[in-house]
Structures are given as C-alpha cells and as structure tokens.
Amino acid sequence: MRLLASLAIALALFVVLPAVPSGQASKPRPPDRAPVFTDVTAYLSIIEHFDDFTKGVLDTTHIIYYVSLITFGLFLTTKSVDTERWRG
Secondary structure, eight states: OHHHHHHHHHHIIIIIGGGTTTOGGGSOOOTTSOHHHHHHHHHHOHHHHHHHHHTTOOOHHHHHHHHHHHHHHHHHHHHHHHHHHHHO
C-alpha cells in the first residue's frame, strides 16, 4: 500500500502539478526544458482539459481523460484495499 501511495504522490508532484498552477503548459517552452517532458505535462494538466468545460464545450477527448483518471484512481484504491485484506 505504501508503494502505491508513494507512486500516487510522485505522479501528482512531478507530472500533474507543474502544469496546473499557472497554466504553463500552454506557454511557449523555454529552451532548457526537454520538449517531451513539456508535452507530457501539458497533456496531463487538469486545467488544460477543464478549460473547455468552463466554456460549455463537451469534447470527448476531455471526457475520456477524466474517466481514465477516475478509473485509474478506483483501480489503485481497489488494489490498496485488496492488499490490506490479505495482510490482515
């Protein structure tokens, strides 16, 4: 369970959160950053996907993104509960 919790915290801190606070994913990338990291961070940004919802646009790619996040979270929760059940 601690491994899954650590993985979730690392994912939140190093992948999702860097693009969230100021919407930096849509800004031009600085020359010292790797383009792959910036592109991945931009795709995983919750704010970038939520922006269309605030405008009233329902895009299937954003809906699939949020459904995938929910499914992944439920999967990790199920594994965590199963691990605790087997440990006693």
